[in-house]
Structures are given as C-alpha cells and as structure tokens.
Amino acid sequence: MADSSNKEDIVQLIKRFGAFLTVKISNLFHAVDSRSIGAIAGLAFAIVFTWRLLRSPSGPQRRQPKRQASAPSSSGISNQSNANLTSPGVCSASEDSSAQNVIDEFFQPVKPTVGQIVRQRLREGRKVTCQLLGIILEESSAEELQKQATVRSSVLEVLLEITKFCDLYLMETVLDDESEKKVLLALEDAGVFTSGGLVKDKVLFCSTETGRTSFVRQLEPDWHVDTNFEISSQLARFIKYQLYISSVKPERSAANVYSSPSLEQFFGSLTAA
Structure with a gap:
C-alpha cells in the first residue's frame, strides 16, 4: 500500500510539473531571442536535473522502519505512528519546493545584450x-x-x-x-x-x-x-x-x-x- 501511494504521489507531482513546465516554456520563447542558444541549453539541463531530483527520494520512501526488539510503550507507538503519517507530507512539500526553486532559477527572463x-x-x-x-x-x-x-x-x-x-x-x-x-x-x-x-x-x-x-x-x-x-x-x-x-x-x-x-x-x- 505504501509503494502504491508513493507512486501515485510521484505521478501527480510529475503531472503538476509538466503543466508548470508547459507555461514556462511558452513564456520563455516569447521573451527570448530566437538566437539565444544558451537559453535552450539551460532548458534541457533544467528538465534533466529536475527529473533526477524527482526520482531520487523514491528509494528511501519504500524502506520500512526497523522494528524494535522490545515492545515500546503505548505513548511511543502513538508518537512513532504520527511521525510516519506526517513524514511523507513534509517530504512531498519539500520536494515540490526544491523542484520549484530549480525551475524558477533556470527560467529567469534572459536579459538581451x-x-x-x-x-x-x-x-x-x-x-x-x-x-x-x-x-x-x-x-x-x-x-x-x-x-x-x-x-x-x-x-x-x-x-x-x-x-x-x-x-x-x-x-x-x-x-x-x-x-x-x-x-x-x-x-x-x-x-x-x-x-x-x-x-x-x-x-x-x-x-x-x-x-x-x-x-x-x-x-x-x-x-x-x-x-x-x-x-x-x-x-x-x-x-x-x-x-x-x-x-x-x-x-x-x-x-x-x-x-x-x-x-x-x-x-x-x-x-x-
């Protein structure tokens, strides 16, 4: 169930990124001179870098926490459960923010010389x-x-x-x-x-x-x-x-x-x- 949920989250993130990227590309080609080859190279680099950024967290998310030999107290179980429930959301928000920062950096308007x-x-x-x-x-x-x-x-x-x-x-x-x-x-x-x-x-x-x-x-x-x-x-x-x-x-x-x-x-x- 956890793997399926993580995959769905990644798919949704990629879809959101795709929609955002479409808008950015459209704005880029309106603002940049057709001869600005450097901007096109930056676009390709941004796509590859962001794709790797989105893929990298998927491995650790599948790891299950190591079970303790001794039975923890009910308070410990409750705290650990709450941590496991909130952690994916925090990671997802962090990943979204990182991807957004990368995209914004590479798609800054190119100032003509x-x-x-x-x-x-x-x-x-x-x-x-x-x-x-x-x-x-x-x-x-x-x-x-x-x-x-x-x-x-x-x-x-x-x-x-x-x-x-x-x-x-x-x-x-x-x-x-x-x-x-x-x-x-x-x-x-x-x-x-x-x-x-x-x-x-x-x-x-x-x-x-x-x-x-x-x-x-x-x-x-x-x-x-x-x-x-x-x-x-x-x-x-x-x-x-x-x-x-x-x-x-x-x-x-x-x-x-x-x-x-x-x-x-x-x-x-x-x-x-």
Missing part, C-alpha cells in the same frame, strides 16, 4: 548616419564647438555597438577648421576609433544644414539620426528610417520618423516608443 537590442531596434539596418551635436557631443551649437568638444560618456556603449554592426558615418555643421580638429580629438580620446568600425574619414563636416542633408542623401543610409526636425521630415521621403532626438516629442511626424530624448534611451529597451 546591448548588441542584440541595437540589431533589433535598427531592424537589421546596416548603414547609419548621425549628427554629432546634442547626440554624440555634449555641445549643442556650432559656436560651442569653437571653444570645446566633449563626447557624452552615456552614449559610448551604444555608439561602439553600432560601429560593430553598422557602417556608421558621423557628421556636423561647423564654423571653422579648428572646430573640426576639436571634434576629431574628442572622439579619438573617447576611444571611438579604436574599435575598428569607425575611422576619421567617416566623420564629415559641412558649413550649412543643407550640406548635412546633402551628405545623407548621397550616402543613402537605412537610418539617419538628427536633432533638426525639419531635416528629419525632409529626409523621410528618401531615407527608410529617421530618429529625431529631442526632449519634446513632435505632435506630428511621418510614420518612419521615430523620436527619443537621446540615442542611448532609444536603445534602452526593446519596447521603447
């Missing part, structure tokens, strides 16, 4: 043009560049990931040659050219906003990033995607013009607007 987010947000676009002022640089005007050029530290990680995946061109409107030198030196000091994906020849300078628009039209990128809404609107007819950087979201824009307070915030989440 910055590189994965960049690829998904850019919709596999392979060429990007980007304005420097107010996006890559702290400065927001050509007049400020005459004094100094400072790369925004918060944008560096995203910028370097873009250079690994895309053909990136940076461009800006400047007032003199000294401003160009300051910009190139700031980018070099920030390590932008060390990754191999961006070279100084791909940092372009012009004297007017029209010149920047002309650069983008000639390069024909998949994405252009700019702080000038007029430029983004004009290019929307010719360039597949636009990213308008501004703290204020425009009331109206073309369907292929996206907006974000900063470049790094645009890549901050897969569900970002």
Whole structure:
C-alpha cells in the first residue's frame, strides 16, 4: 500500500510539473531571442536535473522502519505512528519546493545584450548616419564647438555597438577648421576609433544644414539620426528610417520618423516608443 501511494504521489507531482513546465516554456520563447542558444541549453539541463531530483527520494520512501526488539510503550507507538503519517507530507512539500526553486532559477527572463537590442531596434539596418551635436557631443551649437568638444560618456556603449554592426558615418555643421580638429580629438580620446568600425574619414563636416542633408542623401543610409526636425521630415521621403532626438516629442511626424530624448534611451529597451 505504501509503494502504491508513493507512486501515485510521484505521478501527480510529475503531472503538476509538466503543466508548470508547459507555461514556462511558452513564456520563455516569447521573451527570448530566437538566437539565444544558451537559453535552450539551460532548458534541457533544467528538465534533466529536475527529473533526477524527482526520482531520487523514491528509494528511501519504500524502506520500512526497523522494528524494535522490545515492545515500546503505548505513548511511543502513538508518537512513532504520527511521525510516519506526517513524514511523507513534509517530504512531498519539500520536494515540490526544491523542484520549484530549480525551475524558477533556470527560467529567469534572459536579459538581451546591448548588441542584440541595437540589431533589433535598427531592424537589421546596416548603414547609419548621425549628427554629432546634442547626440554624440555634449555641445549643442556650432559656436560651442569653437571653444570645446566633449563626447557624452552615456552614449559610448551604444555608439561602439553600432560601429560593430553598422557602417556608421558621423557628421556636423561647423564654423571653422579648428572646430573640426576639436571634434576629431574628442572622439579619438573617447576611444571611438579604436574599435575598428569607425575611422576619421567617416566623420564629415559641412558649413550649412543643407550640406548635412546633402551628405545623407548621397550616402543613402537605412537610418539617419538628427536633432533638426525639419531635416528629419525632409529626409523621410528618401531615407527608410529617421530618429529625431529631442526632449519634446513632435505632435506630428511621418510614420518612419521615430523620436527619443537621446540615442542611448532609444536603445534602452526593446519596447521603447
């Protein structure tokens, strides 16, 4: 009778585990990138490990307690009987908790890397043009560049990931040659050219906003990033995607013009607007 009861308990536990596992697998494949092979390997390991965990206690449960040579007192018999009745339930609850902990550990949502987010947000676009002022640089005007050029530290990680995946061109409107030198030196000091994906020849300078628009039209990128809404609107007819950087979201824009307070915030989440 004890063996039959234990088998039924194990069968019920496996059924509950199977139902739970089905839900977890469904959630996993909705949350994880299809190329996340590590998550699939973790799933297989979790199944094998949990199955062994469920099987291991079955042996000792079949052992009968060793009989005492002398007859115990009625109080002892009662205590021993109560212990035998409650022990399987305690073990079952412990096994359920252990299995649950193992499953929860292996099925934690897999956080995508910055590189994965960049690829998904850019919709596999392979060429990007980007304005420097107010996006890559702290400065927001050509007049400020005459004094100094400072790369925004918060944008560096995203910028370097873009250079690994895309053909990136940076461009800006400047007032003199000294401003160009300051910009190139700031980018070099920030390590932008060390990754191999961006070279100084791909940092372009012009004297007017029209010149920047002309650069983008000639390069024909998949994405252009700019702080000038007029430029983004004009290019929307010719360039597949636009990213308008501004703290204020425009009331109206073309369907292929996206907006974000900063470049790094645009890549901050897969569900970002």
